[in-house]
Amino acid sequence: MEPDDALSRMREIQRIMERTTLCTLLPGSPSIIGGALAVVGCIVNFAVLGSLDFAQNAALPPRQQVALVAMWVGIAGVAVIQAIVLMARLARRLGFDPLARPMRLALLSLTPTLVVAAVVTVKLLLDVDYLTVVRAAIRGEALAFTWQPGRGLEYIVPVWMMCYGLGIYSAGLFSVRAPRVLAWAFVFAGALGLLFLADCGLLLIALSFGLFHIVFGLVVIFKLQRGAPA
Amino acid sequence: MNGPVTPEDIDPIIHERVRLAIVSTLAVVAEMSFNELKQGLSLTDGNLSVHARTLEEAGYLEIEKTFRGRKPHTTMRLTPKGRKAFQRYLATLQRIIARGRKGAR
Numbered sequence: 001m002e003p004d005d006a007l008s009r010m011r012e013i014q015r016i017m018e019r020t021t022l023c024t025l026l027p028g029s030p031s032i033i034g035g036a037l038a039v040v041g042c043i044v045n046f047a048v049l050g051s052l053d054f055a056q057n058a059a060l061p062p063r064q065q066v067a068l069v070a071m072w073v074g075i076a077g078v079a080v081i082q083a084i085v086l087m088a089r090l091a092r093r094l095g096f097d098p099l100a101r102p103m104r105l106a107l108l109s110l111t112p113t114l115v116v117a118a119v120v121t122v123k124l125l126l127d128v129d130y131l132t133v134v135r136a137a138i139r140g141e142a143l144a145f146t147w148q149p150g151r152g153l154e155y156i157v158p159v160w161m162m163c164y165g166l167g168i169y170s171a172g173l174f175s176v177r178a179p180r181v182l183a184w185a186f187v188f189a190g191a192l193g194l195l196f197l198a199d200c201g202l203l204l205i206a207l208s209f210g211l212f213h214i215v216f217g218l219v220v221i222f223k224l225q226r227g228a229p230a
Numbered sequence: 231m232n233g234p235v236t237p238e239d240i241d242p243i244i245h246e247r248v249r250l251a252i253v254s255t256l257a258v259v260a261e262m263s264f265n266e267l268k269q270g271l272s273l274t275d276g277n278l279s280v281h282a283r284t285l286e287e288a289g290y291l292e293i294e295k296t297f298r299g300r301k302p303h304t305t306m307r308l309t310p311k312g313r314k315a316f317q318r319y320l321a322t323l324q325r326i327i328a329r330g331r332k333g334a335r
Contacts, residue, residue, distance in 0.1 A: 001235070001240060001323075001326055002326075002330070003326050003327050003329060003330020003331070003333075004330070006323045006324075006326035006327050006330070007327050007330075009250070009323055010320075010323050010324075010327065012250075012251075012254075013250065013254045013320070013323075016251055016254040016255055016271075017254050017255075017257060017258050019270070020254070020255045020258045020259060020270065176262070176263075176266050177263075177265075177266060
């Protein structure tokens, strides 16, 4: 075999192994940690709110609203950061660049649905005439309005669940079946929540972002990664 | 292992491209189902079956057939012998590349 042929084979092997590494890079413990954080968040939110209806947060006094928003943003931030750190560490331990092409593709495929979720969230949280806001911004005019939660605020959680599920599905196309199963679970639960349980947002968060993630993490650790070379 | 690389040093079982892809894939996971491997490597059922059988006969691959409900489910994993053979193959490639670099100087 010629050196060039050997080099080309080596590159091919590296490409295949990097792509496959996504299988072992499924976030096992990060999912469990993220899920547990979500459940804790729901318990705290329920303790403050006294209701399972996530949309009722809009009726709380402003100070409590700010505290709860800060808590949820904090939980989301910690969940994302710990997932990135732990997965990057696992990738390095396996001898791969955490930003190898398959990982970048998986992350990029998540982006569109996260953008959709963000836009819908803004619209549901703040129901204003956005054209007037844009015109005022262009003219440099000050715009004063009091915050009015948008109509259908109770749909925010099911929408997040479905968008998140679609995002995972896209990212999971580069991996084994397990993340796609998780994705469908989010989409179905989100659809059922939207149709039947929209006023039980906290329960939906605890079930999906909490329990689904914990179960997924356990499956990854005890089934998919058991015996994998480390 | 620093001497010249002879054709006998190259494991013909692993050297074949499809089998090399199968082994490279299974080298970084504990196990993988037949369908996942087939989709991941864009192979047909027949192609994967034939090459997997060759690897199994060489003792490099373990194929486990079970049922999930009524559906048959096939799982594949590399054996320790298969992992060693893959590492030897990688080492051989590295030696060939190193030899080429020396020759180029």
